[in-house]
Amino acid sequence: MQVTTTTSATGPVPGLSDKAALQKVAQQFEAVFLRQMIGAMRSASLAEGISDSSATQQFQDMADARTADAMAGKGAMGIAALLIQQFGDRVKDAPAAPDAPNAAARYRDSAA
Structure with a gap:
């Protein structure tokens, strides 16, 4: 994959030279967001469990x-679709939207 800086009427996007790179980065961003969200939900437990240990925490x-990676791969939240x-x-060669559920369209319709 060739990494360059592309320009458009709205300005350059450093490091993104094609639609595949944009899709990959958008999906990775969604995965990171979901990891943070799941981690925050897990840390909200009110009591310590009987099986709490550093090994359990690591697993x-x-x-x-x-x-989070699986959810992002399926476009579960639609964040990648909105970024795209x-x-x-x-x-260059920007896609209209990924084949994930049409979260961007749902977001647009709900905002109206």
Whole structure:
């Protein structure tokens, strides 16, 4: 993959030279967001459990990361679709939207 800076009427996007790179970065951003959200939900527990240990915590963190990656891969939250819609015109061969659920369209319709 060739990484360059592209320009458009709205300005340059450093590091994004094609639609595949944009899709990959948008999906990775969604995964990071979901990891943070799942971690925050897990840390909201009010009491310590009987099986709480550093090993259990480590395995829960790994399971949470896998869950977040799987959710992002399916476009569960639609964050990647919104990012692609927002920045797609700044990248060569920009896609209209990924094949994930049409979260961007739902967001647009609900905002109206």
